[in-house]
Structure formats: C-alpha cells, structure tokens
Amino acid sequence: MAASGGADQVARVLDQLDEADSTATLAVGRHRVDVTSLDKPLWPEARPAATKRDLLRYLAAASPWLLPHLKDRPVFVTRAPDGVGGKRFFQKKFPDAPSYVRSLAVYSPENKGAIDLLLVTNLATLLWLGQFAALEYHVWFSRVGRTPDGRSLGTDYASSEESVEESRLNYPDFLVVDLDAYLYSGKEGKGEEPRLHRKGFNMVRDVALEVREIALSLGLSPYVKTSGKTGLHLYLPILRDFTFDEVREMARALGEFAAQRAPKKVTLEWAVENRTGKVFFDFNQNVRGKSLAAALSPRMHPSATVSMPLRWDELASVYPTDFTLKTAAEHLALHGDPWADILGSKADLGAALGTAGSESGG
Numbered sequence: 409m410a411a412s413g414g415a416d417q418v419a420r421v422l423d424q425l426d427e428a429d430s431t432a433t434l435a436v437g438r439h440r441v442d443v444t445s446l447d448k449p450l451w452p453e454a455r456p457a458a459t460k461r462d463l464l465r466y467l468a469a470a471s472p473w474l475l476p477h478l479k480d481r482p483v484f485v486t487r488a489p490d491g492v493g494g495k496r497f498f499q500k501k502f503p504d505a506p507s508y509v510r511s512l513a514v515y516s517p518e519n520k521g522a523i524d525l526l527l528v529t530n531l532a533t534l535l536w537l538g539q540f541a542a543l544e545y546h547v548w549f550s551r552v553g554r555t556p557d558g559r560s561l562g563t564d565y566a567s568s569e570e571s572v573e574e575s576r577l578n579y580p581d582f583l584v585v586d587l588d589a590y591l592y593s594g595k596e597g598k599g600e601e602p603r604l605h606r607k608g609f610n611m612v613r614d615v616a617l618e619v620r621e622i623a624l625s626l627g628l629s630p631y632v633k634t635s636g637k638t639g640l641h642l643y644l645p646i647l648r649d650f651t652f653d654e655v656r657e658m659a660r661a662l663g664e665f666a667a668q669r670a671p672k673k674v675t676l677e678w679a680v681e682n683r684t685g686k687v688f689f690d691f692n693q694n695v696r697g698k699s700l701a702a703a704l705s706p707r708m709h710p711s712a713t714v715s716m717p718l719r720w721d722e723l724a725s726v727y728p729t730d731f732t733l734k735t736a737a738e739h740l741a742l743h744g745d746p747w748a749d750i751l752g753s754k755a756d757l758g759a760a761l762g763t764a765g766s767e768s769g770g
Contacts, residue, residue, distance in 0.1 A: 414472075417531060421468040425461055439508045439532040443539045450491040450541060451712035451733070458712040458733050460538065466706065466714075467534045469737035473745040474704040475528065480551035482512060482525040482577075484699055485542035492543065492708045499542070500525060508532045512552065513566040514577065522566035543708050546699035549580040550652070557648045557754065578696055579648035581751060583628075583659050585619060586690040586700060587612050588639035590675075590683035604638045604709070604728060613723055615673055615687040616640045619666050620720065626760040629753040631746070634728045636707030636715035641700055645750050646757040652696040658757060659691035703747050704740075706733060717747035 417437055424434050425446070434441045443464065451458035467474070488496040501523055502509065510533075511524035528534060528545070537545075551558075552565070553576075562575040572578060588601075589608035596603055616632055623630040623644055631643045646655070660676070666689055667674040675686040693700055701707060701715045709728075716731035716739070731739065 414531075418468050418471060421531065421535070422465060425465050425468070428461075434535060436530075436532040436535060439506075439530075441532055441535045441539065443535070448491070450488070450543060451710065452491055452493065453710040454712040454732065460541065462712070462733050463541075463543070463706065464535055464538045466733040466737055467538050468531060470704050470714075470740060471531045471534055473740050473748070474534070474545075474702070475531070477703045477747070478528040478545065478547055480527070480553040481548045482514065483528050483548075483702070484526070484546040485537055486544040486546070486708060487540060487542050488708060489541045491541075492710060496543075496708065498546075502526055506536065509536065515566050515568055515572050517569055543706055545702045545705040547702040547705075548577070548697070548699055549582045549584055549694070550577045550648075550696065551581060552576055556751075561648060572696070573651070576648065578651050580650075580652055580655055580694065580696075581645060581648060581754070583644040583646055583655050583662070583757065584693050584700060585642040585644075585659060585663070586635070586639065586693055587615055587619075587642065587687055588635075588690070589687050590680070591685060602638060606727070608638060609727065611673065612639050612687055615666070615670065615689070616642060616723065617720075618670050618673070619662070619689075622662065622666060622669070628755045628757070628760050631717065631750055631753075632720060632723060633703055633715055633717040633747070634713070634726070634731060636701060636705070636713040636728060636731075637709050638728070641715070643747075643750065645754045647754050650757055652694055655757070656691060656694035658761065659694045663689040663691045704736070704745075717745055719746045 430446050431444045446461040448460050449457040450460055484500050486496055487499055488494055510527040510529050512527050513522040514525050516523045558576045561579055564571040565575050565577055589611045590602055591608040591611055593603045593605040602608055620630045628644045633641050635641050663676050673687055674689050675683050676689050677683050703717045705715050707713045711729045712733045713728055714731045714736040
C-alpha cells in the first residue's frame with residue numbers, strides 16, 4: 409500500500425486544529441468540515457486526557473498510512489459521543505453524509521435489499537467521522553478493487569445475496585486470526601473479560617510467534633499488529649481464490665494445528681470458561697461482513713491506544729500502550745508502516761494447503 413493523503417494538506421489541517429478555538433470549520437482541500445467541542449475529553453483516563461482535538465490531529469497526521477488500509481473496503485465505526493466511559497454504538501449506515509463521503513450499495517439479507525455502506529476515501533471523511541466521535545474504524549477483509557487479483561470476480565454487490573456471493577466482496581484478501589489471552593490480572597469485575605497485563609500479553613506474543621512459524625512453513629506471509637487492547641491480530645494476505653466460508657475452514661485448520669503443537673497454550677474453545685489460562689485462537693472473524701479494528705485505528709482503551717502494525721522483530725520489545733493517539737503518528741513518521749506493502753505479499757492458499765497435506769501424508 410502506498411501512502412496517500414498529501415503532506416501539504418495534512419500540515420494545513422494540523423495548523424488549523426492547533427489554532428482553532430473549541431469550534432472551527434476546517435478547510436480540507438476543496439472540502440469543508442465543521443468541528444465542535446474540540447477540547448471535550450474522549451479518553452479522560454489517558455495521561456494526559458485525550459480530547460476530540462487530539463483524535464482529529466491523529467487522524468490527520470496518520471492519514472497517509474491509515475487511508476490505504478481503508479481503501480475500497482466497507483467501514484463500520486464505533487461511536488462514543490460522551491467518550492470511552494459513556495454510551496457506545498456500532499454504526500454502519502450514514503444517510504445524511506456530506507457529498508464528499510462515498511458509499512457502496514451492498515445487499516443485506518437482514519434488510520432484504522441493498523443498504524449503503526461507508527467507504528472512507530479521503531481525509532475530509534476521516535475528520536467528519538472524528539467530529540461525530542467515531543473512535544474505532546472496523547474494516548472488511550474484502551474489497552471492491554480489481555487489482556491485482558479481482559478482475560474475474562463479480563462487481564454486482566447490490567442485486568441479491570447470490571450476486572454478493574459471486575462478487576469481490578465474498579473473496580477476502582486475508583486470512584485473519586485474533587489472539588487474546590484468557591489469563592486474568594485479578595483486577596477484573598465479575599464476568600469481565602481479561603484486562604491488559606504483561607503476563608497475559610507475553611503469552612499472546614508466544615502464541616503469535618508459534619502461529620508465524622507454522623504459517624511460514626506453509627509458504628504464507630503473516631503480518632502482526634497490536635489489537636490496541638489485550639491481544640494481537642495476525643493477517644495472512646492471500647490471493648482472492650477462495651470464499652469467506654472456505655477461508656474460515658482453513659483458518660480453523662490452522663488453529664487446530666497450533667493447538668496440537670501447543671496444547672497448554674492454545675485453545676479454540678467457544679465457551680469462555682473453558683479458555684482460562686490459554687490463548688484463544690479466534691478464527692471466526694473470517695466471515696463476510698465481520699471486521700476487526702483497522703490497522704492504525706484508534707481503540708476504546710482508557711489509554712487512547714492505536715492498533716499498531718509491527719515488524720516481527722519489534723514484537724519482543726513493545727507493549728500495546730506504547731502506541732497511542734499522542735505517539736503513533738510520530739512512530740510512523742520515523743519508522744514507516746511495516747504493512748505498507750501487505751497486498752504485495754499475497755500467497756497462494758491452495759498451494760499452502762497442498763504443502764500441508766503432503767507433509768502430513770494426506
């Protein structure tokens with residue numbers, strides 16, 4: 409993925425945000441974005457507290473790297489108008505969006521017809537979403553772009569369930585794995601998911617390295633990022649030769665193999681009480697319409713973290729709270745985005761499975 413967004417445009421937006429009072433109209437190229445309550449704390453427990461101005465500054469500064477990860481993919485957002493401690497809701501549709509916001513009509517079985525899903529194509533759209541306290545950006549694993557491997561796939565996304573199944577949106581670019589440790593810190597409330605702590609994250613890191621070793625042995629190219637919360641996300645870029653249903657079964661097989669190799673560390677158990685003390689290998693995200701937080705998305709963690717792409721050799725020395733709204737853009741400027749060419753590293757998943765079958769005698 410090549411960086412996009414325009415350095416001059418980003419610099420102008422940052423200057424406007426620095427100079428603005430609590431309300432302003434930002435000039436973003438030929439577009440105008442009204443912003444209000446810029447000093448409202450959205451992550452009040454961060455040190456220092458992170459405000460809407462901080463969110464907008466991050467979205468602008470990170471946009472050359474963030475926008476390519478959103479390109480051509482339906483995007484859902486989690487909004488929290490009163491900040492991370494207030495009410496939150498997942499939003500898919502934006503019927504009153506301004507003219508610079510693009511959408512894609514996609515057939516929805518629940519709605520028995522097409523609905524318009526958000527496409528994020530420019531900095532103005534990012535800032536508009538930030539104004540409405542969209543604190544997380546969740547992106548599909550499939551896209552409508554034709555290159556380099558989608559030319560033969562359908563482009564009718566709106567007519568029917570069958571048309572979507574034959575389209576590019578049903579053929580993912582990635583096999584994804586969500587890893588979370590079910591090792592409790594002792595500070596959780598009753599029924600609460602495990603909180604982020606060092607021992608739990610170290611266990612997730614160990615399992616991620618185990619999965620990486622398996623993937624490399626199959627000729628796949630795994631990429632890793634912090635989830636921005638307690639775990640890690642692994643993305644294995646693949647040619648668009650298989651449907652989501654097929655990729656999910658392949659992800660299940662990968663998880664079962666990892667659990668066989670490390671039975672004391674890895675579990676695929678769906679019941680939460682059966683995961684305790686192990687890392688949950690979640691392959692169930694490999695479904696059309698499901699999503700994970702995009703690479704570089706802010707997260708609704710009290711520390712105002714960001715889901716940060718990593719090099720594998722960085723993994724041993726980092727912790728999720730190292731990457732926040734205040735630090736992530738500077739890290740990108742200094743080190744670049746290790747996921748920048750992720751779509752250029754696609755592997756033939758069919759060939760990888762053939763390799764696995766021959767090695768196992770199948």
